[in-house]
Amino acid sequence: AQSVTQPDIHITVSEGASLELRCNYSYGATPYLFWYVQSPGQGLQLLLKYFSGDTLVQGIKGFEAEFKRSQSSFNLRKPSVHWSDAAEYFCAVGAKDGANNLFFGTGTRLTVIP
Amino acid sequence: DADVTQTPRNRITKTGKRIMLECSQTKGHDRMYWYRQDPGLGLRLIYYSFDVKDINKGEISDGYSVSRQAQAKFSLSLESAIPNQTALYFCATKRRAAGELFFGEGSRLTVL
Numbered sequence: 662a663q664s665v666t667q668p669d670i671h672i673t674v675s676e677g678a679s680l681e682l683r684c685n686y687s688y689g690a691t692p693y694l695f696w697y698v699q700s701p702g703q704g705l706q707l708l709l710k711y712f713s714g715d716t717l718v719q720g721i722k723g724f725e726a727e728f729k730r731s732q733s734s735f736n737l738r739k740p741s742v743h744w745s746d747a748a749e750y751f752c753a754v755g756a757k758d759g760a761n762n763l764f765f766g767t768g769t770r771l772t773v774i775p
Numbered sequence: 776d777a778d779v780t781q782t783p784r785n786r787i788t789k790t791g792k793r794i795m796l797e798c799s800q801t802k803g804h805d806r807m808y809w810y811r812q813d814p815g816l817g818l819r820l821i822y823y824s825f826d827v828k829d830i831n832k833g834e835i836s837d838g839y840s841v842s843r844q845a846q847a848k849f850s851l852s853l854e855s856a857i858p859n860q861t862a863l864y865f866c867a868t869k870r871r872a873a874g875e876l877f878f879g880e881g882s883r884l885t886v887l
Contacts, residue, residue, distance in 0.1 A: 704878035
């Protein structure tokens with residue numbers, strides 16, 4: 662069965678510090694992987710995606726993520742967090758074939774302190 | 776204007792009332808989706824549609840129905856709303872061959 666685990670419900674970091682948000686997935690087929698960000702009162706915006714090729718993908722707003730097949734992980738990173746990064750972050754997995762529906766993790770809420 | 780537009784953005788209703796949430800898109804995508812977001816549960820798929828004649832249940836379709844009136848319009852109905860349907864509802868679209876979803880800004884529904 663498909664599943665996405667985001668083990669950290671809430672993370673607090675200082676502005677300027679580095680950030681890593683964890684995502685582990687379970688999926689029978691070759692996965693597509695995504696990170697979305699949701700700012701308060703807003704919809705979800707795509708940060709980055711992995712379909713194939715280079716396992717380190719770059720996204721918007723200075724974010725990157727690394728696909729590690731052996732660990733079934735797709736962790737999101739940013740070297741220096743800005744106050745505007747405070748939001749909720751969702752990892753999602755989908756298939757390259759078939760219905761191609763996306764399955765979402767439960768989210769990680771990021772708080773940034775000055 | 777937003778590519779994926781949801782109406783209403785906020786709605787408060789009472790138990791037993793019929794509610795319709797509407798979604799329209801200007802992206803020209805074939806696939807449309809309705810998700811529900813609850814705190815601590817992430818997003819869960821209610822219904823999805825690959826085209827006007829192809830509608831499918833998601834993981835939590837009980838208590839909901841949908842209608843794909845046109846390629847650009849996909850509405851979600853609660854025939855008889857109950858309090859545990861209080862949630863934030865998102866419409867999303869996807870191109871046939873691509874994997875990413877494009878989301879509307881959400882419709883917050885409160886059932887008293």
